[in-house]
Amino acid sequence: MSTPGNRETSGGRPLRADARTNRERILNVAEQVFGKGGRSASTEEVARLAGVGVATVFRHFPTKAALLEAVLVQRFDRLREQAEALSRAPDPGAAFFGFFSRLVADAAGKIAISEALLDAGSADGGAAVQASDGLRRAVGTLLRNAQHVGAVRGDVELPEVYALLVATSRARPEKEVRDRMLAIVFDGLTSGAGAGTFRTAGR
Amino acid sequence: MSTPGNRETSGGRPLRADARTNRERILNVAEQVFGKGGRSASTEEVARLAGVGVATVFRHFPTKAALLEAVLVQRFDRLREQAEALSRAPDPGAAFFGFFSRLVADAAGKIAISEALLDAGSADGGAAVQASDGLRRAVGTLLRNAQHVGAVRGDVELPEVYALLVATSRARPEKEVRDRMLAIVFDGLTSGAGAGTFRTAGR
Amino acid sequence: MSTPGNRETSGGRPLRADARTNRERILNVAEQVFGKGGRSASTEEVARLAGVGVATVFRHFPTKAALLEAVLVQRFDRLREQAEALSRAPDPGAAFFGFFSRLVADAAGKIAISEALLDAGSADGGAAVQASDGLRRAVGTLLRNAQHVGAVRGDVELPEVYALLVATSRARPEKEVRDRMLAIVFDGLTSGAGAGTFRTAGR
Amino acid sequence: MSTPGNRETSGGRPLRADARTNRERILNVAEQVFGKGGRSASTEEVARLAGVGVATVFRHFPTKAALLEAVLVQRFDRLREQAEALSRAPDPGAAFFGFFSRLVADAAGKIAISEALLDAGSADGGAAVQASDGLRRAVGTLLRNAQHVGAVRGDVELPEVYALLVATSRARPEKEVRDRMLAIVFDGLTSGAGAGTFRTAGR
DNA sequence: AATGAATGAGAATTCATTCAT
DNA sequence: AATGAATGAATTCTCATTCAT
Numbered sequence: 013m014s015t016p017g018n019r020e021t022s023g024g025r026p027l028r029a030d031a032r033t034n035r036e037r038i039l040n041v042a043e044q045v046f047g048k049g050g051r052s053a054s055t056e057e058v059a060r061l062a063g064v065g066v067a068t069v070f071r072h073f074p075t076k077a078a079l080l081e082a083v084l085v086q087r088f089d090r091l092r093e094q095a096e097a098l099s100r101a102p103d104p105g106a107a108f109f110g111f112f113s114r115l116v117a118d119a120a121g122k123i124a125i126s127e128a129l130l131d132a133g134s135a136d137g138g139a140a141v142q143a144s145d146g147l148r149r150a151v152g153t154l155l156r157n158a159q160h161v162g163a164v165r166g167d168v169e170l171p172e173v174y175a176l177l178v179a180t181s182r183a184r185p186e187k188e189v190r191d192r193m194l195a196i197v198f199d200g201l202t203s204g205a206g207a208g209t210f211r212t213a214g215r
Numbered sequence: 216m217s218t219p220g221n222r223e224t225s226g227g228r229p230l231r232a233d234a235r236t237n238r239e240r241i242l243n244v245a246e247q248v249f250g251k252g253g254r255s256a257s258t259e260e261v262a263r264l265a266g267v268g269v270a271t272v273f274r275h276f277p278t279k280a281a282l283l284e285a286v287l288v289q290r291f292d293r294l295r296e297q298a299e300a301l302s303r304a305p306d307p308g309a310a311f312f313g314f315f316s317r318l319v320a321d322a323a324g325k326i327a328i329s330e331a332l333l334d335a336g337s338a339d340g341g342a343a344v345q346a347s348d349g350l351r352r353a354v355g356t357l358l359r360n361a362q363h364v365g366a367v368r369g370d371v372e373l374p375e376v377y378a379l380l381v382a383t384s385r386a387r388p389e390k391e392v393r394d395r396m397l398a399i400v401f402d403g404l405t406s407g408a409g410a411g412t413f414r415t416a417g418r
Numbered sequence: 419m420s421t422p423g424n425r426e427t428s429g430g431r432p433l434r435a436d437a438r439t440n441r442e443r444i445l446n447v448a449e450q451v452f453g454k455g456g457r458s459a460s461t462e463e464v465a466r467l468a469g470v471g472v473a474t475v476f477r478h479f480p481t482k483a484a485l486l487e488a489v490l491v492q493r494f495d496r497l498r499e500q501a502e503a504l505s506r507a508p509d510p511g512a513a514f515f516g517f518f519s520r521l522v523a524d525a526a527g528k529i530a531i532s533e534a535l536l537d538a539g540s541a542d543g544g545a546a547v548q549a550s551d552g553l554r555r556a557v558g559t560l561l562r563n564a565q566h567v568g569a570v571r572g573d574v575e576l577p578e579v580y581a582l583l584v585a586t587s588r589a590r591p592e593k594e595v596r597d598r599m600l601a602i603v604f605d606g607l608t609s610g611a612g613a614g615t616f617r618t619a620g621r
Numbered sequence: 622m623s624t625p626g627n628r629e630t631s632g633g634r635p636l637r638a639d640a641r642t643n644r645e646r647i648l649n650v651a652e653q654v655f656g657k658g659g660r661s662a663s664t665e666e667v668a669r670l671a672g673v674g675v676a677t678v679f680r681h682f683p684t685k686a687a688l689l690e691a692v693l694v695q696r697f698d699r700l701r702e703q704a705e706a707l708s709r710a711p712d713p714g715a716a717f718f719g720f721f722s723r724l725v726a727d728a729a730g731k732i733a734i735s736e737a738l739l740d741a742g743s744a745d746g747g748a749a750v751q752a753s754d755g756l757r758r759a760v761g762t763l764l765r766n767a768q769h770v771g772a773v774r775g776d777v778e779l780p781e782v783y784a785l786l787v788a789t790s791r792a793r794p795e796k797e798v799r800d801r802m803l804a805i806v807f808d809g810l811t812s813g814a815g816a817g818t819f820r821t822a823g824r
Numbered sequence: 825a826a827t828g829a830a831t832g833a834g835a836a837t838t839c840a841t842t843c844a845t
Numbered sequence: 846a847a848t849g850a851a852t853g854a855a856t857t858c859t860c861a862t863t864c865a866t
Contacts, residue, residue: 172395179386192375200403578801585792598781606809674827
């Protein structure tokens with residue numbers, strides 16, 4: 013949307029048509045490759061599957077870290093856009109839980125992504141953190157809306173909700189189990205009270 | 216219980232005193248190093264921090280994978296022992312939730328461990344998987360006990376509970392947030408009902 | 419002849435000019451290095467003498483074994499070509515003995531080569547074995563031709579002749595002695611009869 | 622026999638009984654191990670098969686090279702003893718050819734031995750060269766005797782005969798082929814003349 | 825004397841990144 | 846702009862040799 017991080021290169025000059033095509037293909041391939049093999053997947057692999065030379069990858073993304081970052085930014089931005097779109101949906105409860113479910117389902121099988129969701133909280137200094145923050149804000153909106161209509165209890169706050177989102181997107185059980193796992197979390201987000209006794213039990 | 220996995224070497228012969236010391240130091244250092252850097256941390260790093268040569272590390276653990284495995288087995292075994300001990304505690308509810316909390320707290324900052332908790336479900340064929348299964352079984356016992364006394368609702372099953380354990384142990388927020396995150400999950404495990412509408416919402 | 423094994427890479431695509439140069443230099447240097455130090459000579463040594471980095475060697479030959487194999491294939495192919503050329507020479511006797519002499523002379527100082535001539539009989543599964551077989555077949559033709567014109571006695575067969583070729587190419591005496599050694603073998607291949615009594619004497 | 626190289630250690634002091642036993646066992650195991658794997662077989666392997674610690678091997682033989690040398694000396698000495706014994710046999714022809722056959726047969730499957738037979742000609746400076754010379758001298762005697770009775774033609778000399786011995790002991794064909802190969806060589810050593818034309822053909 | 829443990833110096837191989845075409 | 850080639854710096858693992866018990 014109105015994100016400033018969407019420029020094609022830092023130089024600002026618009027890319028030639030074929031270059032833009034290449035950049036996009038590389039980015040998409042990288043998402044798959046890092047999704048499967050994590051950070052440690054090799055840049056050559058990305059180049060090969062994208063059908064370009066390694067040097068081309070490095071022309072577009074000066075370091076492997078930059079490539080990884082670009083992948084993450086793209087992903088975070090997409091998610092943020094979805095969240096923003098849902099924030100205008102008629103049923104805020106369905107919007108919130110639906111988004112939560114979809115994100116977790118999508119993250120399955122995307123190692124690097126979820127690793128990143130995780131680490132992006134920590135210092136990276138870069139664009140990925142910003143993009144992650146954008147997503148977090150959008151989730152915050154969804155959450156507030158849902159609380160407004162009583163779909164989510166009022167006493168939970170964004171940090172723990174986001175932590176749950178990150179956490180559950182990391183687990184990679186089969187769909188069946190994943191759904192049952194989410195059901196529990198969603199119950200916890202809805203009902204409230206009661207179990208308070210055990211919250212810190214044993215600590 | 217009487218853990219059979221605690222022998223010093225598979226060979227059976229007890230190690231010389233100095234060797235055992237070294238082996239233990241290496242194992243502990245490795246736990247930290249892999250905890251911080253994940254699988255991709257280098258064996259050399261482990262050796263350096265343990266104050267021994269790389270070759271010494273390899274003498275004790277013939278491959279890097281074996282070292283990683285040993286670390287995991289040790290950790291899983293420890294956790295299983297704790298779980299087993301708690302399974303005989305007077306208050307099954309406190310036992311279950313207490314164990315859950317402690318595990319998640321301990322996992323903080325231990326990348327490799329949680330990665331492993333995660334992957335151990337998949338094929339590894341090795342000792343780590345066995346140890347992981349042992350832990351899972353022990354958690355199963357805690358869960359059943361807690362359900363028996365009504366501390367955990369009766370309609371949840373081990374797979375999703377274990378998935379939640381894995382998931383939340385992966386997230387690494389500060390203590391504050393972690394506790395609030397767990398409170399939500401624990402609520403979901405206690406109350407039940409109600410939120411069913413949203414379980415698969417958006418899917 | 420039209421050797422099919424001479425392509426630059428198995429991929430088929432012709433190498434860039436500079437790459438081909440490097441590949442050839444590496445191959446030649448490797449022939450010398452392995453010739454002197456045998457299989458256990460180091461790849462680093464090859465790289466150093468070829469004036470390239472180790473990684474370059476590995477780019478061209480993905481494993482040390484592959485490099486060794488390439489060296490052998492090249493050598494076997496060359497020898498086979500020579501043998502094939504000689505198989506059309508006017509004097510089959512001179513062709514056979516001449517080839518024999520030349521091969522033995524060339525093998526002097528080439529440990530890896532003769533080791534390989536030796537081992538190629540055994541299982542390697544690879545291209546070297548094929549190339550070795552090609553050479554053996556070519557020698558077979560030379561032998562048959564020479565027997566046809568009576569230059570080599572009729573009752574010897576390829577296996578023992580090839581074994582002799584391998585054996586004598588392994589010994590590395592000075593030229594003088596080598597020639598005298600070959601003279602004995604050649605006599606044995608020509609005359610026949612007579613000494614039969616001693617063939618298995620003492621056995 | 623009257624060899625001066627038979628002392629147990631260079632120190633001169635006689636070894637304790639158990640030490641001598643160990644030394645012998647190590648030596649025999651080493652012969653097998655190096656026979657199978659060549660020089661590159663590991664010292665640990667020797668130790669393991671001998672049922673002693675590595676350090677014990679190194680106590681008896683200060684370096685791997687020394688161990689290899691000792692193996693060779695032992696082997697050369699044994700062969701020399703056999704040759705010397707045969708030099709007093711009634712039939713010098715049978716003695717010569719018999720010894721030749723036996724040596725070649727024994728060498729089969731003993732990589733290091735034949736490698737050494739080969740290299741011992743070159744500079745080693747050590748005891749192995751001396752032992753090798755002893756063997757060579759003994760073969761010389763066998764040869765002269767055989768020539769004396771006309772079993773071997775008179776115009777061949779020790780260097781080329783020894784070279785043939787070395788060469789054929791390196792080839793490792795099956796028994797069948799080996800025998801036929803030797804038959805050719807023996808013919809060459811007996812008959813003489815005739816094939817002279819080809820001796821240096823092609824050179 | 826015997827041994828298991830420790831180790832430094834390689835060796836093969838990989839990979840992010842730079843260079844020449 | 847695109848590419849294949851080149852490379853230095855890791856990284857895992859091995860082995861002859863030394864050390865401490």
